Amino acid sequence: MSTSTADASAAAPSAGGAPLLQVSKLKKHFPVTRGIFFQHKVGAVQAVDGVDLTVASGETLGVVGESGCGKSTLGRLIARLLEPTDGSIIFDGRDISHISMREMRPLRRDVQMIFQDPFSSLNPRHTVGTIVGTALELQNMKPPQGTKKRVQELLELVGLNPEHYNRYPHEFSGGQRQRIGVARALALQPKLIVADEPVSALDVSIQAQVINLLEDLQNEFDLAYLFIAHDLSVVRHMADRVAVMYLGQVMESADRDTLYEHPLHPYTHALMSAVPVPDPAKEKSRERILLSGDLPSPINPPPACRFHTRCWKATELCRTEKPELRAITPGHLVACHYPEERHVT
Amino acid sequence: MSAVIEEAVTPPSPAPRAFLDVRDLRVHFPTDDGLVKSVDGISFQLDRNQTLGIVGESGSGKSVTSQAILGLHKGTTARIEGEIWLDGEELVHADADDVRRLRGSKMAMIFQDPLSALHPYFKVGAQISEAFQVHHPDASRQERRDRAIEMLRRVGIPNPDKRYDDYAHQFSGGMRQRAMIAMALVNDPSLLIADEPTTALDVTVQAQIIDLMVDLQEEFGSAIIIITHDLGVVAEIADDVLVMYGGRAAEYGPADEVFYRPEHPYAWGLLGSVTRLDRVREERLRPIPGTPPSLISVPSGCSFHPRCPYASRVGARCRTDRPDLEETTADHLVACHLPPADRATIFRDEIAPTL
Numbered sequence: 040m041s042t043s044t045a046d047a048s049a050a051a052p053s054a055g056g057a058p059l060l061q062v063s064k065l066k067k068h069f070p071v072t073r074g075i076f077f078q079h080k081v082g083a084v085q086a087v088d089g090v091d092l093t094v095a096s097g098e099t100l101g102v103v104g105e106s107g108c109g110k111s112t113l114g115r116l117i118a119r120l121l122e123p124t125d126g127s128i129i130f131d132g133r134d135i136s137h138i139s140m141r142e143m144r145p146l147r148r149d150v151q152m153i154f155q156d157p158f159s160s161l162n163p164r165h166t167v168g169t170i171v172g173t174a175l176e177l178q179n180m181k182p183p184q185g186t187k188k189r190v191q192e193l194l195e196l197v198g199l200n201p202e203h204y205n206r207y208p209h210e211f212s213g214g215q216r217q218r219i220g221v222a223r224a225l226a227l228q229p230k231l232i233v234a235d236e237p238v239s240a241l242d243v244s245i246q247a248q249v250i251n252l253l254e255d256l257q258n259e260f261d262l263a264y265l266f267i268a269h270d271l272s273v274v275r276h277m278a279d280r281v282a283v284m285y286l287g288q289v290m291e292s293a294d295r296d297t298l299y300e301h302p303l304h305p306y307t308h309a310l311m312s313a314v315p316v317p318d319p320a321k322e323k324s325r326e327r328i329l330l331s332g333d334l335p336s337p338i339n340p341p342p343a344c345r346f347h348t349r350c351w352k353a354t355e356l357c358r359t360e361k362p363e364l365r366a367i368t369p370g371h372l373v374a375c376h377y378p379e380e381r382h383v384t
Numbered sequence: 385m386s387a388v389i390e391e392a393v394t395p396p397s398p399a400p401r402a403f404l405d406v407r408d409l410r411v412h413f414p415t416d417d418g419l420v421k422s423v424d425g426i427s428f429q430l431d432r433n434q435t436l437g438i439v440g441e442s443g444s445g446k447s448v449t450s451q452a453i454l455g456l457h458k459g460t461t462a463r464i465e466g467e468i469w470l471d472g473e474e475l476v477h478a479d480a481d482d483v484r485r486l487r488g489s490k491m492a493m494i495f496q497d498p499l500s501a502l503h504p505y506f507k508v509g510a511q512i513s514e515a516f517q518v519h520h521p522d523a524s525r526q527e528r529r530d531r532a533i534e535m536l537r538r539v540g541i542p543n544p545d546k547r548y549d550d551y552a553h554q555f556s557g558g559m560r561q562r563a564m565i566a567m568a569l570v571n572d573p574s575l576l577i578a579d580e581p582t583t584a585l586d587v588t589v590q591a592q593i594i595d596l597m598v599d600l601q602e603e604f605g606s607a608i609i610i611i612t613h614d615l616g617v618v619a620e621i622a623d624d625v626l627v628m629y630g631g632r633a634a635e636y637g638p639a640d641e642v643f644y645r646p647e648h649p650y651a652w653g654l655l656g657s658v659t660r661l662d663r664v665r666e667e668r669l670r671p672i673p674g675t676p677p678s679l680i681s682v683p684s685g686c687s688f689h690p691r692c693p694y695a696s697r698v699g700a701r702c703r704t705d706r707p708d709l710e711e712t713t714a715d716h717l718v719a720c721h722l723p724p725a726d727r728a729t730i731f732r733d734e735i736a737p738t739l
Contacts, residue, residue, distance in 0.1 A: 105586035106557070212675055213442075242441040243613055247657035247671030254668070269587065272616075272659040276669070299661070313591035314661045315616030319639045321662070322620040329595060330588050333556050384662040 057132060058093040059263050060117065060231060065090045065126035067112050071338060082338050086112040088287035089126070091364065094231065099257065099264040101278030101295070103271055103310070107334055108284040110267045114233045117265060118152045119143050131230065148178055151224040155236035157216035161208040167194070167219055168204040174226045193222040197252060214245035221252065231263045238273060250277060271314050275299055283307050286337055286345040289364055293371040303367060303378035306346050312383040326383060344376070352377050400469035402429035403607055404453070404575055409466035409476075411445075411452050418680040422448040424631040425466075427709070430624075432574060433601065435608040437622030437639070439615065439654070443676045445631035446611045450577045452476075453609075454493055455483035470575065489519040492568035496580035498560035502552040502567075509533070509548025512567045519571050535566035539596060558589035562596065569600060576601075577609045582617065594621060615658055619643060627651050630677045630687030633709055637716035647718040647727045649692045652735045670738060686721065694722055694730065 068083035087109040094100045102110045115121045117128060119135055127136045135146060154160035161170055172190040175182065182189035191201035197218040208216055217237065224232050237253070238246040250273065256262060268274050274281060275295065282292035283306065291304040302308055312328040330349050335341050341348045347357040356376050364374040411423040423445040430436045440446045451457060453468055458480040468475040470491060475483055495501040503511055512532035517523060523531070529548065536544035539562040552560055561581060568576060578597065582590035598621055601608055612618060618625055618639065625642040627635040627650065635648040646652055653672035674691040677683055689695045689702040698721045709717040712724050720727065 105588060214675065242676070243615070243654060244441060244657045244672040245675070247659075247669040248673075250659070251668055251671060270659075271587070272661045275661060275664060276659040296664075309588055311661060313588045315591075315594075315614065315620045316660060316662050317615035317619045317643060317655065317658055318662075319619045319622075319643050322616075327591060327595070329592055333559070 059096045059131060060092075060094040060265070061127075061129040062090060062092050062117065063127045063129075065113070065116060065128065066124045067109075067116055067121060068124045084337050085287050085340055086337060087116065087123075088340070090284070090287075090289055092282055092289065092292065094263050094265055096230065096263055097257070097261040098279045099266050099277055101266045101268065101274035101281040102284060103268055103274050103281060104284035105269055105310075105334070107286065107337055109287040109337070110284050111235055113284070114152070114235045114265060114267050117231075118150050118233045119146075120152075145178075148180075148227040149230045151227060151229040151232050153217075153220050153224050153232060153234040153237045156240055157213045157220060158208075158240075160220055161216055163208050166205050166207055167199075167211075170208070170219060171222045171226055174223065178227060180227065190222075190226070193225055194219075196225065196256070197222045198248070212245075214241050214249060217241060217245075217249055218252065221249070221256070225256065225260070228260070229262070231265065233265045233267070235267045236269070237266075239268065239270060246273070253277070271311060272316075283310065286335065286340050288345055289372075289374065290346065291371075291373045291375075292364075297368075297371050299384070301371075301380055302383070303371070303373045303380060304346075304375050305350050305352055305377075308381045308383050309349075314384075316384070328383065344374070400472060402431050403471055404430040404609075405467075405469040406449075406453070407467040407469070409449065409452060409468065410464065411448050411457060412463045414461055414463070415680075420679045421631050421682055422679055423452065424682070426626075426628070426631075426633055427466075428624075428626050428633075428636060430575075430607045430609065432607045433605050434623045435601065435610060435621050437618035437625045438609060438611045438628060439613065439618055439625060440628035441613055441676050443630075443679055444628040445679070446628050447579055449628075450493065450579055450609060450611055453575075453577065454487050454491060455480065456487075458483060485519075488515055488573075489571040490573055491575040491577065492571070492573040494561070494564050494568050494576065494578040494581045497584050498557070498564045499552060499584075501564055502560060504552055506551075507549050508552055508555065508563050509536070509550075512536070512563070512570055515567050516570045531570060532566070535570050536563065538569075538600075539563070539566045540592075541566070557585050558592060561585060561589075561593055565593070565596065565600070569604070572604060573606060575607045575609070577611070579611045580613070581610070583612070583614070590617070597621070615643075615654065616661075627654070630682050631679055632687055632706075633717070633719060634688065635716075635718050636709060637713075641713065641716040645713075645716070646731065646735075647712055647716070647724070648688075648720050649694050649722075650688050652731065653691075655739055656735065686719070697726065698722055 065087055066089055067087040068085050070080045071082040072078040073081045090113060104110050116123055123136050127134055168190050171193055172186045175186050191204060194201045199218055238249050266277050278295050280294045281298045283290045285306050291307050302311060309328045309330050312326060332349050335348055343359050343361045344357045347353040362374045362376045364372045366372050367378055407427050409423055409426045413420040426449055438446045452464060455475060457464055464476055509532050512535060513528040516528050516531050533544045533548055536547060541547050541559055541562055555563060582593050622639045625639050626633055629650050634650045635642055656670035672691050677687055683690050685703045685705050686707050695702040701721050707719040707721050709719045711717050
């Protein structure tokens with residue numbers, strides 16, 4: 040997860056051997072064009088701009104950040120719904136960065152996605168049975184007892200009634216639709232699931248049900264999750280390791296407890312101090328860091344340290360020299376010239 | 385077309401107990417599928433300089449409650465019963481025009497999604513000026529513009545005189561919400577209702593907006609109702625908390641009471657479902673089984689009984705009798721058939737250790 044090999048091995052996940060997913064210097068720039076007849080490129084949205092990370096089998100990597108940090112784009116890159124502009128994605132030992140869609144197809148069994156919005160991520164004209172079962176047909180997988188039986192098993196696995204096989208998405212609640220999305224992702228028995236804000240659109244009590252479901256499934260099937268979220272409280276519950284993103288880059292990453300108990304990057308401090316906790320006495324006594332200004336545009340990100348325009352510690356060094364992501368302690372990487380501990384929760 | 389109760393207008397009730405006094409409010413919508421009982425007997429009080437947090441999930445009736453206070457259901461097919469007293473004036477039985485005069489001046493609302501609440505075709509500054517003009521028809525054009533710019537400055541928008549002429553899409557999410565707050569405050573309302581004001585915003589922006597609201601409350605002395613499903617936000621700014629479920633009040637009391645000594649099984653369920661930033665919860669969350677009820681077919685008796693793990697302890701009563709809000713400790717009201725002593729024991733032995 041950093042440039043030196045010594046640090047990379049220090050950051051290697053606890054499961055021995057090569058990680059399931061290894062991402063290096065990943066970039067995705069979306070061109071901004073101008074002109075009516077002759078479009079010429081005038082700039083680029085640097086959505087993801089140099090990200091390194093790894094995910095081991097069976098573990099959950101939480102990726103947190105706010106709007107515009109690039110976490111959703113990162114998820115789509117890893118699922119190869121997008122092709123990277125630069126950098127590499129190595130999945131299960133194979134470089135999938137630029138392989139064709141045809142070559143990618145068999146690999147789609149191994150990497151699946153769960154989307155944020157339970158209302159737009161399911162085709163309203165398909166029955167639940169079709170939604171969950173189509174992948175099996177497309178991949179020419181013939182379950183021993185037939186596709187329908189397998190789909191019903193999956194529905195039951197996610198806590199839905201298998202007899203609702205022929206119902207349409209609009210007949211289900213938001214939480215149930217999210218479960219359908221989970222069943223669909225599980226159909227091909229993937230190794231990695233990219234979950235892009237899987238519970239943000241749900242009510243609190245339903246969130247808890249779906250979180251428990253995801254955890255149970257992970258234990259049962261040894262799934263790895265790339266858990267993308269803006270909700271730091273949910274990520275603390277789910278993740279084994281966490282990466283914090285800002286404007287297309289990773290600011291800090293560490294294992295879960297280290298990040299939440301000993302955060303070092305000022306953006307992580309600001310982020311954590313902003314999250315309210317359901318505890319009135321604590322809320323009144325907590326320190327609150329308020330970030331000034333607005334998020335800079337990813338078309339024109341600040342030079343050197345991306346965060347310097349909003350950082351209370353910024354110095355001339357921060358404006359001129361980009362801090363590389365480096366290990367402060369083994370496994371704990373920070374991209375800052377002045378990392379220090381601060382108690383914010 | 386107003387479906388407001390017309391006869392015997394003056395209710396023989398005691399004088400209002402607070403700046404905002406809502407008594408047994410009911411809002412029912414007749415539809416082809418049946419009567420939707422969105423709000424079914426809600427009562428609460430709020431004074432100036434105080435904040436009430438109304439907590440509930442989708443379909444709890446919290447938004448309909450706030451819309452009823454603003455009189456937004458007058459003239460629709462909604463059937464509204466009960467009383468809403470604002471600064472000594474009763475609103476449910478009042479004329480729609482009278483309530484409209486109060487709306488935007490004495491009481492104002494901030495909506496969830498500023499991009500859909502602000503008009504995309506008009507400049508933001510002009511929208512704020514218009515809000516001022518409606519209630520100050522004699523103000524000159526310059527006065528209206530100055531007032532709007534002053535409000536934009538007050539809510540922390542840099543270069544307000546230039547931003548006056550921008551459109552909603554030219555603002556970032558947080559700035560849009562600030563602009564909406566400016567619009568709500570332009571006429572110095574005494575009551576501010578914020579309906580999920582920060583749900584659509586990033587957490588660092590949310591912190592700025594909440595900070596702004598607290599500052600403005602200190603400056604203007606307004607009463608604030610904040611409606612949200614986020615228990616953290618409620619813990620941050622609410623003095624009192626009303627937990628709604630199925631259109632009814634489950635629990636109502638000071639924030640400390642509801643967070644540290646909750647008594648309603650639904651409140652236990654909510655607190656047990658929430659993940660926390662500051663510590664790792666035990667291995668599994670304890671979600672409430674099932675889903676929120678349809679407001680057309682609200683369960684008989686206690687609306688929570690189908691999902692309540694303790695209904696069996698009470699027996700048939702939970703299915704047949706609707707529990708009233710009853711006081712347990714000072715100002716702390718709960719609507720539950722479980723005896724208070726049992727609730728205290730359950731909380732101490734089963735719930736508190738897991739939180």
